[in-house]
Amino acid sequence: MANPSLGIRSEECLEIIATENCKGEKVNKLNRFESRARPNARLISAFGINNSFTTTDQSRASSFRGQIAGIVTIPFQTTEKGEKLVLGWIDLVEKARGVIQRELNGAKQSHSLVDVLQMTTMKMSLQVLFGIDAEDLDRDRDIRALASWVNEQWIRSKYFEDGSIEDPWHFSNQHDIHDLLRHISPVLLSDLGDNPDNPLNRILPGYETLWRIVLRCLVEVASNRHSIEDRRLWQTILQRFAENPSIVPLDKKDQGISAGIIASEALRLYPPYRHIYRTYEVGTQQFERIAGVEECHRSDPRWGPDPTKFLPSRWASLPDLTETQAMNDYFLAFGAAPFQCPAATRIPNTDKSSLDKTYLPFSISMIALLVGLFTKEMSNKWKLTGSAELESASEPLTASRRDYKDLIFEKI
Numbered sequence: 001m002a003n004p005s006l007g008i009r010s011e012e013c014l015e016i017i018a019t020e021n022c023k024g025e026k027v028n029k030l031n032r033f034e035s036r037a038r039p040n041a042r043l044i045s046a047f048g049i050n051n052s053f054t055t056t057d058q059s060r061a062s063s064f065r066g067q068i069a070g071i072v073t074i075p076f077q078t079t080e081k082g083e084k085l086v087l088g089w090i091d092l093v094e095k096a097r098g099v100i101q102r103e104l105n106g107a108k109q110s111h112s113l114v115d116v117l118q119m120t121t122m123k124m125s126l127q128v129l130f131g132i133d134a135e136d137l138d139r140d141r142d143i144r145a146l147a148s149w150v151n152e153q154w155i156r157s158k159y160f161e162d163g164s165i166e167d168p169w170h171f172s173n174q175h176d177i178h179d180l181l182r183h184i185s186p187v188l189l190s191d192l193g194d195n196p197d198n199p200l201n202r203i204l205p206g207y208e209t210l211w212r213i214v215l216r217c218l219v220e221v222a223s224n225r226h227s228i229e230d231r232r233l234w235q236t237i238l239q240r241f242a243e244n245p246s247i248v249p250l251d252k253k254d255q256g257i258s259a260g261i262i263a264s265e266a267l268r269l270y271p272p273y274r275h276i277y278r279t280y281e282v283g284t285q286q287f288e289r290i291a292g293v294e295e296c297h298r299s300d301p302r303w304g305p306d307p308t309k310f311l312p313s314r315w316a317s318l319p320d321l322t323e324t325q326a327m328n329d330y331f332l333a334f335g336a337a338p339f340q341c342p343a344a345t346r347i348p349n350t351d352k353s354s355l356d357k358t359y360l361p362f363s364i365s366m367i368a369l370l371v372g373l374f375t376k377e378m379s380n381k382w383k384l385t386g387s388a389e390l391e392s393a394s395e396p397l398t399a400s401r402r403d404y405k406d407l408i409f410e411k412i
Ligand code: HEM
Pocket: 017, 036, 052, 053, 061, 064, 065, 068, 072, 202, 205, 206, 207, 209, 210, 213, 271, 272, 273, 276, 277, 332, 333, 334, 335, 336, 338, 339, 340, 341, 342, 343, 362, 363, 364
């Protein structure tokens, strides 16, 4: 395969993500599902998954997308749907608060930030995706181990050549992980092969992105990288949203900044998908093109001055978050058409009897409320200490999945 090419302007990124055109000409012989699935083949070997990211089958891709879109459309209050209880945002916040309090309480004087965040986001992912009660403590050891394994296996998979993987690391041979998934809940007692029922199909896209962005957003708003005044303002706004997790508080501005803006600024500076890969086949040549989302977010002049700094106030001079133009044209953290992330959108509620006029955008809301809850729990009790990088806000935080293992919550 020829050397990959990296696109860093938003127009190039949009072209690459859409898969059809190369430099404006419709030349790719692969259809868009093949073009997306090929660079993700390593995820099949590593996790046995069969989902939108890995399938070349259009109907599988759209049914999976539809399933996820349904799950992340969460009402404000818990409701009954037939026999099933659908947990609303109010109860989800209470579950998350309970998880965070248990993680931080106890006799220990310090806790690893990475461990706590991985555990919290894995528990919330299992709650939302499978209804596994985040407050049930019986499976904590297994859930912690799963959360850490997903990250380590992801890092290993980066080194697999052409999607293949050495035998011991192949998902089919990861028997301990299969047992672990089965121990966590009978809900996960499905066939674990390259299979539509493999629970990792759902777990991976959400958990893998959320824990890393919550970490970076929390470090920006809670460590000493920014002035005490800025931190106080950001934390108050996020905590207010966590107290009332609905659309008006998500957008409510204080000094030009809202909870949604703080989460979006974290996603702009630290997009969990730093690069989006596509395979192209043109003539007899196959090559990879890469949409450089992080590079694009950090260089596009439309984001204003100091693009490598975490500055939620920059959004005051941008179009409103509810206007989709900027979000579609140059905010690429959730990808772009035709594959934009289903956990990114605001959906109007057509049920006239509901007070909820719009469903919250899942990921932005989850980031804002987890960071809000963490800062609330930390106040006057815990501080973040660790890497020297936290001293200066002039450099962005680093992006590797192995970074910040030395960061801790330290008792004050
Ligand atoms: C901060 C959190 C998240 C970020 C930054 C993010 C980012 C993305 C991006 C960049 C894509 C496009 C990938 C591509 O074009 O190849 C995508 C697609 C997708 N994401 Fe997310 N995502 C997040 C959370 C989630 C969550 C929580 C779920 C599910 C529970 C999810 C499910 C999906 C699915 C199913 C697709 C494929 C969409 C399709 O095929 O049309 N994501 N996401």
